[in-house]
Structures are given as C-alpha cells and as structure tokens.
Amino acid sequence: MNAWDLTLLHQINTAWSSPVLDWLMPALSAIEAWLPLIIVAALIAAWRGGRRTRIMLLCAGIAIALGDGVVSNTLKKTIGRVRPRDARADVIVRDLGTASPAFMRLFEKPVVKPSEPNGATHGKSFPSSHTVNMFAVATVIACFRRRAGMLMYLLAAAVGCSRVYCGAHWPSDIPPSMAIGVLVGLGVVGLARRIFQKV
Template identity: 80%
Template sequence: MNAWDLSLLHQINTAWSHPVLDWLMPALSAIEAWLPLIIVAVLFTGWRGGKRARVMLLCLGVAVGLGDGVISNTLKKAIGRVRPRDAMESVIVRDLGTASPAFMRLFEKPVVKVCKPNGEVRGKSFPSSHTVNMFAAATVIACFYRRAGLIMYLLAAAVAYSRIYCGAHWPSDIPPSMALGVLTGLGVVATLRRIMKPVTH
C-alpha cells in the first residue's frame, strides 16, 4: 500500500472524525435504509415526470444494474483487494445500529469500534460499488436534468467519502470507482438513446 494511501486513510478515518459524522457517514453508506424513500421518489418521478423522466428512470435502472451486478462484481472478484478494516489494525469501523425494518437503523445509535483483523474477509475493496452506483446514477440524471444531476454528484461524492470514513475502502479505491460510474452512466444513456431513437420517431 502506498504511503499516501495509508496517510489519507488515517486522516479521514481517524483524525478528521466527529460524533455527528459518526452517524452521518454510516447513514449515507446505508443505501438499504433509504430504500423506502428511493422507491417513493422513483414512483413519483415516473408518474409526474412524463416520458423524459421515464426514459431517465430506465437508463438509471440499467446503469445501476450494470455498474453493480456486472462491472463492480467482476472487478472485485478479479482484483481481490482486501478492505482496510480486514487488512490492518487501528482502522475505525463505523456502522448504524441494527434494526428492522432497515430504515429504522437511521434512528439507532451508531456503532464505532476499532477493528481487530482475524483473517475474515468481508467483501472486496476495489472498486467501491457504492461509488460506482452513485456516480452512474448522478451521470444519468445529469444527462436529463442538469441541476438535479449536480446535486446528485454532490451526494455521490459524500457517499464516496463515507466509505473511507467508515473503514470500508482505501482512498485510492475512490477515484477509479468514480470514473467507472461516470463512464457507465454515459455509456448507458448514449446506447439507449440510440436504440430508442428509431422507436420514438
């Protein structure tokens, strides 16, 4: 591991910590906790947004499915990079408390603990699926609605940062994952627009 990678991990994961961030960062990472809100937003957008919004949602679904299920999954298996929390001691692991249904985790006290690696590997580090998915989604939205896309890019950047803060990813995992997400979003939008153009004309 590069010295700058270790140094930046220490700064974000340990030195730049705060009790408010100990809840906020795991909350941003816990996509499943936001699923009810995401479903409502998708349904409302599809209902009220018209044809343009429905095409955007189609692109969004394809981009996230491709980014998560194919690109991230394939690269994780091929590269096999170990997560910081599984590779070294002193990394602080942060997560939301357990609750059911998942959105109730947002109201639980966050769990903050110093990891002690025991040889167990809980997933692979590169790429960051959260980052790929969020930047793919932000790119798709920006292709259809620029202002909303800019907001999504800010949210995507916050989610990417949260993965380092929570000890799940190395800092060097993030920039390539951002690029993969952007390229996936652009590729899906360009491809589906080309496929759908003869159908809509």
Template identity: 75%
Template sequence: MTAWDLGLLHQINTAGSHPALDWLMPALSAIEAWLPAIILAVLLTAWRGGKQARLMLFCLAIAIAIGDAVISNTLKKTVGRVRPRDAMEGVIVRDLGNASPAFMRLFEKPVIKASEPRGETHGKSFPSSHTVNMFAVATVIACFYRGAGLAMYLLAAAVAYSRIYCGAHWPSDIPPSMALGVLTGLGVVSATKRFMSRWNARV
C-alpha cells in the same frame, strides 16, 4: 499499500472524525435504510415526470444493473483487494445500529469499534460498489436534468467519502470507482438514446 493510501486513510478515518459525522457517514453508506424514500421518489417521478423522466428511470435501472452486478461484482472477484478494516489494526469501523425494518437503523446509535484483522488475503475493497452506483446515477440524471444531476454528484461524493470514513475502502479505491460510474452512466444513456432514435426512425 502506499504511504499515500495509509496517510489519507488515517486523516479521514481517524484524525478527521467528529461525533456528527459518526452518524452521518454510516447513514449515507446505508443505502438500504433509504429504500422507502427511494421507492417513493421513483414512483412519483414515473407518475408525474412525463416521458423524459420515465426514460431516465429506465436508464437508471440499466446503469445500476450493469455497474453493480457486472462491473463491480466482476472486478471485486478479479482484483480481490482486502478492505482496510480487514487488513490492519487501528482502522475505525463505523456502522448504524441494527433495527428492523431497515429505515429504523437511521434512528439507532451508531456502532463504532476498532478493526481486528482476520488475516484475509482476498476481499472486496475494489471497486467501491456504492461509489460506482452513485456516480452512475448522478451521471444519468445529469444527462436528463443538469441541475438535479449536479446535486446528485455532491451526494455521490459524500457517499464515496463515507466509505473511507467508515473503514470500508482505501482512498485509492475511490477515484477509479467514480470514473467507472461516470462511464457507465454515459454509456447507458448514449446507447439508450441511440436505440430510441433508430426505433423512432423505423416507426
């Protein structure tokens, strides 16, 4: 790792810690805990949002599938970069407490511990799937609803920051992951609108 990576990791993960962030950052990373709220938002959008909103939801589904299952999964296996918490001592690992169902984890005391390297030589640090997915989502939403998209970009940036704060990713994992997410979102929206335009022209 470069000195820049190590220095910024220390500043975010250790020196920049705060009790409030020790809950907030793992909470932002725990996407599965927010699944009921996400499903409700999707259903309401599909029901009340109209044709444009439903087209956006379609693009979101495609973007997440491509970003997560294809791009992130392929690059993780190819690059094999070890996560900070598995590569070195002194990294603070933060997570929400265990609970079932998953959303109850949000009400549990966060688990905080120092990393214990396991001697791994191959890992899943690059890219950050959370970051790729969130920036793909933000980009798709921004293509349809600019104001909502800008708000989602802020949330996506917070999630990306949380991955470093929780010891799951190196700082240098994040900018390329953001770019991959944005490009995925733009590509999906562009391809979908082009297809819809040609389809409508034939009908």
C-alpha cells in the same frame, strides 16, 4: 500499500472524526436504509414526470444493474483487494445500529469500534460499488436534468468519502470508482439514445 494512501486513510478515518460524522457517514453508506424513500420518490417521479423522466429512471436502473452486478462484481473478484478494516488493526469501523426494518437503523445509535482483523474478509475493496452506483446514477440524471445531476454528483462524492470514513475502502479506491460510474452512466444513456432514435 502506498504511504499516501495509508496517511489519507488515517486522516479521513481517524483525525477528521466527530460525533456528527459518526452518524452521518454511516447513514450515507447505508443505501438499504434509504431504499423505501428512494422507491417512493422514483414512483412519484415516474407518475408525475413525463416520458423523458421515465426514460431517465429506466436508464438509472439499468446503470445500477450493469455497474453493480457486472462491472463492480467482476472487478472485485478479479482484483481481490482486501478492505482496510480487514487488513489493519488501526482502522475505526463505523456503521449504523441494527434494527428492522432497515429504515429504522437511521434512528439507532451508530456503532464505532476498532477493527479486528482475523483473516476473514467482508467483501472486497476495489472498486467501491456504492461509489460506482452513485456516480452512474448521477451521470444519468445529469444527462437528462443537469441541475439535479449536479446535486447528485455532490451526494455521490459524499457517499464515496463515507466509505473511507467507515473503514470500508482505501482512499485510492474512490477516484477510479467515480470514473467507472461516470463511464457506465454515459454508456447506458448513449445506448438508450441510439435505441430511441431508431424507434
């Protein structure tokens, strides 16, 4: 582990903490809690938007499936990097409280506790699937709707930071994950354009 990686981890995970961030960062990381709203927004966009919007949503879905199910999954299994919270006892673990349905977790008191490494692992650290997926979607949106894409890039960057704040990823996991997401998004859009041009 590089010294700068550990220093930056402690800075983000510990020194820059606050009660507001203790809720906000886990909330950004909890994609499943936002899933109902995301689905509703996508359905409204598909209904109200034109053909271009529907193609954009299709590309975004393919980018997530490819980025998460193929690229991230393969790299995680191949590299096998352990998460900070599973490797060190000086990391603060943050998460939303438990509730059902998952959306209600946003209204629960966040869980903030020191890590307790015991040899067990809770997933692998590299790459950050959250970051890959968010940057893939942001890239797809930017290719179709530039202004909306720029806002999505800001949200994607915040999600990437939240993964370090919550103790789930090392800082050095995030920039490569961003790049992977951008490449996946560009690849999907490029392929879609070729297919639709031929059609």
